[in-house]
Amino acid sequence: MRGHRKHLPTSKDISGCAISGIMNEAGERFSGDMIIGSIATMHDRSNGLGGGFAAYGIYPDYKDHYAIHIMYDELADRQSTERLIARYCLLYEDESIPNRPSPVIRMRPFLHRYFVQVRPELLRRHSDLTEDDVIVDMVMEINTKIKGSFVFSSGKNMGVFKGVGYPEDIGEFYRLDEYQGYLWTSHGRFPTNTSGWWGGAHPFSILDWSVVHNGEISSYGINKRYLDNFGYDCSLFTDTEVIAYLFDLLVRKHHLPFEAACMAMAPPFWSQIEHLEPRRAELARTMRTVYAGALLNGPFSVLVGYSGGMVGFNDRTKLRPMVAARQGDMLLVASEETAIREVCPQVDRIWHAVGGVPIIGQLKDPAKVLGQPEAARLARMTRSLAPGAAAA
Amino acid sequence: MSRNKTIDARGVYYKQLNETIHAAVAEGYHHLVLQGALGQRYIGVGLGPEVRITINGVPGNDLAAFMDGATIIVNDNVQDGICNTMNRGKVVVRGDAGDIISYGMRGGRLYIAGDVGYRTGIHMKSFRDQKPVVVIGGTAQDYLGEYMAGGMLVVLNLQDSPRPAGDFLGTGMHGGKIYLRGRVPPHQLGREVGTAELGDQDWEELRAVLDDFFAETRLEDPGLARDQFTLLYPKSLRPYGNLYAY
Numbered sequence: 001m002r003g004h005r006k007h008l009p010t011s012k013d014i015s016g017c018a019i020s021g022i023m024n025e026a027g028e029r030f031s032g033d034m035i036i037g038s039i040a041t042m043h044d045r046s047n048g049l050g051g052g053f054a055a056y057g058i059y060p061d062y063k064d065h066y067a068i069h070i071m072y073d074e075l076a077d078r079q080s081t082e083r084l085i086a087r088y089c090l091l092y093e094d095e096s097i098p099n100r101p102s103p104v105i106r107m108r109p110f111l112h113r114y115f116v117q118v119r120p121e122l123l124r125r126h127s128d129l130t131e132d133d134v135i136v137d138m139v140m141e142i143n144t145k146i147k148g149s150f151v152f153s154s155g156k157n158m159g160v161f162k163g164v165g166y167p168e169d170i171g172e173f174y175r176l177d178e179y180q181g182y183l184w185t186s187h188g189r190f191p192t193n194t195s196g197w198w199g200g201a202h203p204f205s206i207l208d209w210s211v212v213h214n215g216e217i218s219s220y221g222i223n224k225r226y227l228d229n230f231g232y233d234c235s236l237f238t239d240t241e242v243i244a245y246l247f248d249l250l251v252r253k254h255h256l257p258f259e260a261a262c263m264a265m266a267p268p269f270w271s272q273i274e275h276l277e278p279r280r281a282e283l284a285r286t287m288r289t290v291y292a293g294a295l296l297n298g299p300f301s302v303l304v305g306y307s308g309g310m311v312g313f314n315d316r317t318k319l320r321p322m323v324a325a326r327q328g329d330m331l332l333v334a335s336e337e338t339a340i341r342e343v344c345p346q347v348d349r350i351w352h353a354v355g356g357v358p359i360i361g362q363l364k365d366p367a368k369v370l371g372q373p374e375a376a377r378l379a380r381m382t383r384s385l386a387p388g389a390a391a392a
Numbered sequence: 393m394s395r396n397k398t399i400d401a402r403g404v405y406y407k408q409l410n411e412t413i414h415a416a417v418a419e420g421y422h423h424l425v426l427q428g429a430l431g432q433r434y435i436g437v438g439l440g441p442e443v444r445i446t447i448n449g450v451p452g453n454d455l456a457a458f459m460d461g462a463t464i465i466v467n468d469n470v471q472d473g474i475c476n477t478m479n480r481g482k483v484v485v486r487g488d489a490g491d492i493i494s495y496g497m498r499g500g501r502l503y504i505a506g507d508v509g510y511r512t513g514i515h516m517k518s519f520r521d522q523k524p525v526v527v528i529g530g531t532a533q534d535y536l537g538e539y540m541a542g543g544m545l546v547v548l549n550l551q552d553s554p555r556p557a558g559d560f561l562g563t564g565m566h567g568g569k570i571y572l573r574g575r576v577p578p579h580q581l582g583r584e585v586g587t588a589e590l591g592d593q594d595w596e597e598l599r600a601v602l603d604d605f606f607a608e609t610r611l612e613d614p615g616l617a618r619d620q621f622t623l624l625y626p627k628s629l630r631p632y633g634n635l636y637a638y
Contacts, residue, residue: 318509321491336453338431338452339431341450342430352507352533355534
């Protein structure tokens with residue numbers, strides 16, 4: 001029996017799944033009950049081999065700290081990992097991730113979380129090195145070097161909770177009803193090519209980025225080699241990991257607006273581009289040329305969360321379902337309409353996504369919700385998102 | 393004399409709900425009303441012509457799959473894959489529908505009052521007197537009639553959207569007809585599709601379907617006329633006949 005152990009697959013993962021995301025754009029926080037209720041309606045889109053959640057705004061008392069969630073195969077793995085963390089970070093608090101015993105969650109790794117800040121002396125070595133870069137280096141080092149340790153969450157004021165089980169059971173296990181967040185995403189997994197293991201559940205997350213994903217990226221090899229050029233080590237062999245790194249590259253590092261990033265990943269076909277209006281056609285041609293290696297092929301629907309909001313988008317021929325709704329300040333996006341109507345029976349508007357066209361939810365006043373320093377960090381991370389910049 | 397029965401579907405797992413429906417039909421209840429349906433799959437699977445089901449709420453994927461003659465009225469939206477491989481019967485939806493509806497449908501009728509998603513009518517087919525008919529009151533997204541092999545697809549665009557249907561219309565189509573209210577620029581068409589004006593026989597056949605559609609959906613006919621429609625037809629009945637021939 002080794003179902004709780006770290007198990008990096010040797011080939012990429014293909015899955016057909018359920019996704020759901022709920023956000024309050026005014027930053028009002030609500031409990032995890034709502035997202036659990038939503039994803040539970042799509043029980044039969046998963047098969048019990050993976051469920052997970054990303055929650056934003058849940059650690060307001062530690063909002064200036066990185067919350068590092070780690071799975072340990074054995075308690076012995078903790079020591080070497082904590083020595084490694086201490087090389088990068090100052091530790092403020094650590095504890096077991098609270099859970100309630102569940103009859104259906106039979107095997108699990110040790111689950112621990114740390115609230116840390118990057119050692120200031122590390123930042124002084126290079127003038128252009130940011131805290132985020134240091135955290136990425138640390139996460140990559142733990143996940144690739146320490147055999148029994150896996151970092152599955154590394155953002156600020158957010159956390160990923162995932163494991164092997166149906167998503168509603170995983171949500172109960174992690175006591176998500178006791179957390180309050182302004183943005184929740186969730187995933188029910190139906191792995192078809194690789195075995196289910198705790199770290200292989202979605203969301204996949206790096207820094208504040210979290211990705212839940214239904215489908216398959218058949219361009220995985222091209223995207224992996226492309227990301228390799230920019231120092232991203234795709235160690236998990238999941239197509240979901242590729243999407244998270246592409247968002248980090250295109251938005252955080254290259255400062256593309258989300259609309260443009262999504263266009264790079266799911267652009268119109270060449271035959272369609274020539275019939276777009278001229279400015280949009282020029283943009284599409286440019287994106288396809290510059291970001292050819294970022295093009296995602298294959299059937300997928302994806303929900304990306306970050307501290308400022310969420311982005312839902314489909315492959316350009318929409319081979320996976322996605323429905324969205326708005327109700328007041330709430331934006332709800334899911335694989336099925338019923339996952340929305342279950343938790344929000346009355347909606348102002350409900351619509352089916354269009355292939356390649358992102359559905360974007362954003363905090364209206366990030367400074368109010370995140371505080372001034374974190375709002376500034378978000379602004380740096382998503383620099384081009386100024387009003388008007390996104391219009392293309 | 394058929395008997396009525398109301399079934400509370402709230403929170404009932406799809407398997408149990410379908411067993412309840414089939415047990416009620418076996419007991420002779422032929423008019424069923426489902427209250428509070430939400431996401432339960434496969435409602436109406438295999439049911440015969442004596443059955444009529446009214447659904448309040450949003451039923452799950454594959455509604456009326458393999459259905460064999462029953463009538464289903466949905467007073468709300470529906471999701472993906474409804475009328476999958478349906479054989480006979482009628483489904484009327486008062487709201488919108490998701491993707492791949494009427495997938496492989498081979499008989500009966502599907503009327504949607506609102507809009508539909510991607511790949512409507514993919515692989516629809518007809519055989520002898522079996523001829524599936526799908527009418528969409530609103531608009532359709534990309535790949536309408538993809539690989540269509542038979543039957544009739546109708547898009548009415550009753551809200552007069554500038555774009556009644558999406559791109560790649562009729563890609564791989566090799567049988568059946570699509571009647572579209574409005575004109576489609578050639579670049580939106582799949583390469584296997586030709587366009588024409590409606591002949592007398594076309595209009596007669598379409599008019600009869602429209603009368604039934606407006607009666608069943610209780611929508612108002614805005615005075616649809618023959619010259620508002622475009623007929624889309626397959627240029628070849630075997631477009632890929634030589635694909636694997638060496």
